[in-house]
Amino acid sequence: MPQCNPYTGLDLTTAHSPSSLSADEITGMAKKIxxxxxxxxxxxxxxxxxxxxxxxxxxxxxxxxxxSHSGI
Structure with a gap:
């Protein structure tokens, strides 16, 4: 069963490097932060x-x- 980070919503059982995050995931995290x-x-x-x-x-x-300057 996947475990999600409660802050970012990302699946903790999957490896995430900055290059593997989609623009939508980054935007979502930025808005949540x-x-x-x-x-x-x-x-x-x-x-x-x-x-x-x-x-x-x-x-x-x-x-x-x-x-906005980083294209997010």
């Missing part, structure tokens, strides 16, 4: 924002820039 970061900020509140010195929206903006 972005959403999870935003959720984390909302759960942790202002304390985390102050510790990191950046807001969730700014982090999402940076992440969007990185993914």
């Amino acid at each position: 972005s959403a999870d970061i935003t959720d984390l900020y909302q759960l942790m509140g202002d304390d985390l924002s102050e510790q990191l010195g950046i807001s969730a929206s700014y982090l999402a903006h940076i992440f969007g820039q990185v993914t």
Whole structure:
């Protein structure tokens, strides 16, 4: 029975190298990471924002820039 990584949704019983991931899988992971970061900020509140010195929206903006420039 396949075991899925709860964070990425990838099958842990199958070897995955960066070259074996499809663009859709990478995009899906990127979107999930972005959403999870935003959720984390909302759960942790202002304390985390102050510790990191950046807001969730700014982090999402940076992440969007990185993914758009890398063709994701």
